[in-house]
Amino acid sequence: xxxxxxxxxxxxxxxxxxxxxLGTFPFGSNFSNIGGFTSGFLLGFVIxxxxxxxxxxxxxxxxxxxxxxxxxxxxxxxxxLLSVGLVGxxxxxxxxxxxxxxxxWCHYITCAPPSCKPGxxxxxxxxxxxxxxxxxxxxxxxxxxxxxxxxxxxxAEELCYRxxxx
Numbered sequence: 001x002x003x004x005x006x007x008x009x010x011x012x013x014x015x016x017x018x019x020x021x022l023g024t025f026p027f028g029s030n031f032s033n034i035g036g037f038t039s040g041f042l043l044g045f046v047i048x049x050x051x052x053x054x055x056x057x058x059x060x061x062x063x064x065x066x067x068x069x070x071x072x073x074x075x076x077x078x079x080x081l082l083s084v085g086l087v088g089x090x091x092x093x094x095x096x097x098x099x100x101x102x103x104x105w106c107h108y109i110t111c112a113p114p115s116c117k118p119g120x121x122x123x124x125x126x127x128x129x130x131x132x133x134x135x136x137x138x139x140x141x142x143x144x145x146x147x148x149x150x151x152x153x154x155x156a157e158e159l160c161y162r163x164x165x166x
Contacts, residue, residue, distance in 0.1 A: 023109075030109045035089065042085075045078035098139075123160035132156060136163040 016037065023030030092099070100106050122137040127147070134156055135142035141163045147155060 031106075034109075035085075039082060039085070042078040042082040045074045046082065100139075123156070123163065125156045125160070127152060132159065134159045134163055136160060138164050 019033045019037075020030055023033045123134055124137060125132060125134040127133075130147045132145045132147050132152065132155060133142065134145065143159065143163060145155070145159055
């Protein structure tokens with residue numbers, strides 16, 4: 001089907017590398033890139049399995065299209081894995097489970113230096129009158145706090161540490 005297989009494969013590899021690189025930027029997620037890649041790969045086995053044409057008795061009226069047994073096995077296995085992944089991922093998402101709590105190295109998948117350094121935290125804050133809105137960029141937790149008479153920068157840093165769990 002493809003005349004320039006190497007070129008097309010090279011383009012796919014470049015796209016995958018670019019997607020993974022973009023997933024390390026803030027608010028990007030390589031988990032979604034990896035999930036989309038895996039889902040598309042498995043869905044390709046389910047939907048796009050090519051039929052094998054066999055000619056029997058060299059008679060054009062007696063043709064059969066059949067799939068090899070390994071193709072049926074790949075379709076079934078891919079469908080089961082895809083279903084389990086989508087249902088399991090949906091259940092975990094709607095329950096609000098953070099898999100980073102169960103995986104000590106998973107944060108390295110979606111980080112770009114210097115945020116990969118252990119203990120590195122990053123917050124975004126802005127002030128409206130005497131209220132300070134602080135959002136931890138590491139875990140997405142946020143809060144609105146009343147400012148006291150202390151230095152607002154010191155309070156923002158303290159609240160950032162509190163929100164990020166350090």
